[in-house]
Amino acid sequence: MKRGLRFLTPRKMYIQLVVLTYFVVGANSAYAYVDPGTAGMAIQALLATLAAGAATIAVFWQQVRAKFDNLFGGKADASQVDPGE
Amino acid sequence: MNNPVAGSFRDPAGHVYDIDGRIIRTIAPEAVEDFRQVMAAPCFQSLIDDGWLIDSNILSAEDCPLDLPDKTMAIEHSRIPFISYPYEWSFAALKSAALLHLDLHIRCMDDNITLCDGSAYNIQFIGPRPVFIDLLSLRPYREGEPWAGYRQFCEQFINPLLLGAKLGIAPNAWYRGALEGITAGDLASMLKWQHRLSWNMFWHVFMQASLQNKATAQSGNSVPKIPHVARAGKIAILKQLRKWIASLSLKSSGISTWGDYAHSHSYDSDAESQKRDFVAAAVKDVTPATLLDLGCNVGDYTVLALESGAGRVLGADADHLALERAFSRAQAEDLDFLPLYLDGANPTPSQGWNGVERDSFTTRAKSDMSLSLAVLHHLVIGRNIPLDQAVPWIVSLAPNGVMEFVTKDDPMITRMLALREDIFPDYTQARFEEILSEHATITASQVVLGGNRVLYRFTARA
Numbered sequence: 289m290k291r292g293l294r295f296l297t298p299r300k301m302y303i304q305l306v307v308l309t310y311f312v313v314g315a316n317s318a319y320a321y322v323d324p325g326t327a328g329m330a331i332q333a334l335l336a337t338l339a340a341g342a343a344t345i346a347v348f349w350q351q352v353r354a355k356f357d358n359l360f361g362g363k364a365d366a367s368q369v370d371p372g373e
Numbered sequence: 374m375n376n377p378v379a380g381s382f383r384d385p386a387g388h389v390y391d392i393d394g395r396i397i398r399t400i401a402p403e404a405v406e407d408f409r410q411v412m413a414a415p416c417f418q419s420l421i422d423d424g425w426l427i428d429s430n431i432l433s434a435e436d437c438p439l440d441l442p443d444k445t446m447a448i449e450h451s452r453i454p455f456i457s458y459p460y461e462w463s464f465a466a467l468k469s470a471a472l473l474h475l476d477l478h479i480r481c482m483d484d485n486i487t488l489c490d491g492s493a494y495n496i497q498f499i500g501p502r503p504v505f506i507d508l509l510s511l512r513p514y515r516e517g518e519p520w521a522g523y524r525q526f527c528e529q530f531i532n533p534l535l536l537g538a539k540l541g542i543a544p545n546a547w548y549r550g551a552l553e554g555i556t557a558g559d560l561a562s563m564l565k566w567q568h569r570l571s572w573n574m575f576w577h578v579f580m581q582a583s584l585q586n587k588a589t590a591q592s593g594n595s596v597p598k599i600p601h602v603a604r605a606g607k608i609a610i611l612k613q614l615r616k617w618i619a620s621l622s623l624k625s626s627g628i629s630t631w632g633d634y635a636h637s638h639s640y641d642s643d644a645e646s647q648k649r650d651f652v653a654a655a656v657k658d659v660t661p662a663t664l665l666d667l668g669c670n671v672g673d674y675t676v677l678a679l680e681s682g683a684g685r686v687l688g689a690d691a692d693h694l695a696l697e698r699a700f701s702r703a704q705a706e707d708l709d710f711l712p713l714y715l716d717g718a719n720p721t722p723s724q725g726w727n728g729v730e731r732d733s734f735t736t737r738a739k740s741d742m743s744l745s746l747a748v749l750h751h752l753v754i755g756r757n758i759p760l761d762q763a764v765p766w767i768v769s770l771a772p773n774g775v776m777e778f779v780t781k782d783d784p785m786i787t788r789m790l791a792l793r794e795d796i797f798p799d800y801t802q803a804r805f806e807e808i809l810s811e812h813a814t815i816t817a818s819q820v821v822l823g824g825n826r827v828l829y830r831f832t833a834r835a
Contacts, residue, residue: 322489322491324519324520324522325588327587329523332600333601335606336519336607336610
């Protein structure tokens with residue numbers, strides 16, 4: 289397992305990012321009768337952060353596109369973009 | 374003094390009791406407030422109405438057959454016709470259960486309700502329809518809390534599914550030996566390097582395994598903390614998992630011993646018709662509420678039994694592709710039919726904590742009638758189970774039944790014996806009838822296929 293991951297150069301970077309996210313962000317009290325596992329918690333923290341980042345980029349990109357459309361084609365109005373999309 | 378059912382002990386928030394056929398769930402005083410919040414959520418009743426969540430009625434102290442401690446709440450649920458376990462499910466059934474788990478969680482999150490675990494044992498099937506049965510898994514969502522059941526969900530749903538989808542290995546045998554599921558570490562060591570290129574497998578399997586190894590190695594050095602996971606992020610993870618699981622399908626060579634049985638067996642249409650008439654008449658006479666179809670294959674005789682008056686059918690087969698087709702057929706045709714994985718020579722035992730947490734198949738498979746068509750010779754000749762043990766085992770499964778005896782002249786048995794010594798001198802029709810008569814009353818019989826196969830209808834002796 290450990291050997292197999294060596295070919296991925298960013299592995300250590302990933303792990304450090306995950307561990308960083310895991311320890312830097314806030315903490316709640318436990319709320320479960322099952323053991324969630326350290327890795328399970330860390331993966332969720334990171335994937336949730338990535339999902340939030342992707343959503344932000346998507347909104348930003350839509351706004352940029354809408355502005356360009358408005359500028360050159362008049363197809364859409366940036367103010368009409370739903371930030372929830 | 375009533376004791377909870379053997380598998381109900383992990384969550385101290387409540388326990389389940391089976392009292393004279395009534396299923397009662399108690400809710401401990403410390404969990405009552407949370408449960409009231411869950412019940413007040415708009416999704417709660419709609420999930421029950423849609424059949425996603427087991428129906429649940431609050432019992433007053435007078436209606437409750439238990440002596441409830443002070444401030445303890447009691448709920449009554451409908452009884453599930455047959456309790457099955459994930460290691461008995463086909464790939465399609467496990468996938469269907471996983472999707473229900475995620476769909477229910479996503480819907481609950483809209484009302485700020487979450488699931489505190491990810492256990493596959495919280496899903497049961499009514500026919501081929503999955504239903505979530507553990508009410509106390511539903512808890513009010515607290516801002517920023519991650520899904521505590523994520524690892525459990527991976528081990529009990531995702532990893533077994535990946536074993537089937539990516540490696541073509543049916544997870545049932547492994548799962549039966551590891552009731553808590555398959556760990557990311559174990560799965561990661563089996564997957565191929567190219568699987569790391571998959572975004573989902575990279576994170577949910579390889580990275581999880583790697584981090585868990587790291588955490589284990591450092592376990593003495595730090596106390597782990599629970600991270601903050603934003604609500605939107607949590608929902609995004611659930612939706613991503615749902616999309617991923619929906620795309621998985623059982624990888625197979627396409628070769629199934631029995632999946633093509635309906636098209637490949639040695640019957641002509643007349644023999645098939647005779648056999649169907651015999652079975653239909655027997656089922657009509659008994660009209661069983663529950664029929665056990667041992668060796669159900671893709672469900673041809675199950676459908677016939679349902680059409681002939683059986684209330685519901687529990688199927689059992691050891692061929693994974695046949696089960697896959699049978700389950701999909703049950704869903705597509707809305708049949709009250711649950712096909713499960715069962716090796717007749719090694720039926721699911723009673724196991725788990727104290728050897729009783731999960732009941733054996735034969736304890737659970739209480740049915741009114743059994744159908745065992747072309748099964749016996751697989752036990753006796755295929756697996757060397759003595760005839761005088763195999764016949765009474767089949768008879769013991771239900772008070773009424775139809776059993777097929779296949780003679781050694783049948784091409785199927787000729788093939789089975791082609792490469793091995795015939796060490797079955799007592800595998801004869803006469804000896805079969807003798808043994809069956811010791812354990813049951815034969816009420817009808819019919820020869821089909823030119824005498825190579827004989828159908829028997831019987832009533833078990835009390």
